[in-house]
Amino acid sequence: MKHEKALKDLKAAKGQIESAIRMIEEGRYCIDISKQILATIAHLKKAHNKVLKQHIETCIREAVETGNVDTKLEELEEVLDYFSKTL
Numbered sequence: 001m002k003h004e005k006a007l008k009d010l011k012a013a014k015g016q017i018e019s020a021i022r023m024i025e026e027g028r029y030c031i032d033i034s035k036q037i038l039a040t041i042a043h044l045k046k047a048h049n050k051v052l053k054q055h056i057e058t059c060i061r062e063a064v065e066t067g068n069v070d071t072k073l074e075e076l077e078e079v080l081d082y083f084s085k086t087l
Helices: 004-025 030-066 069-086
Strands: none
Touching: 004 030, 030 069
């Protein structure tokens, strides 16, 4: 599978989200909930980085080899623009 490593991180993030929801429902301490959410964000960032790296290593490399780079670079620029707005 192409994104197996990213999938692992996404599943871990899913588990952490479910845990954060339970913590809120149980009325747990705010800082503990916050730490759980931050751990989730870290897993999501790792998954995102892995997907982008895979894209560069496969899709963009293939586009360079076939001479179809412009579209792939535009897509990457779009993602990076969106990413910079979310920081």
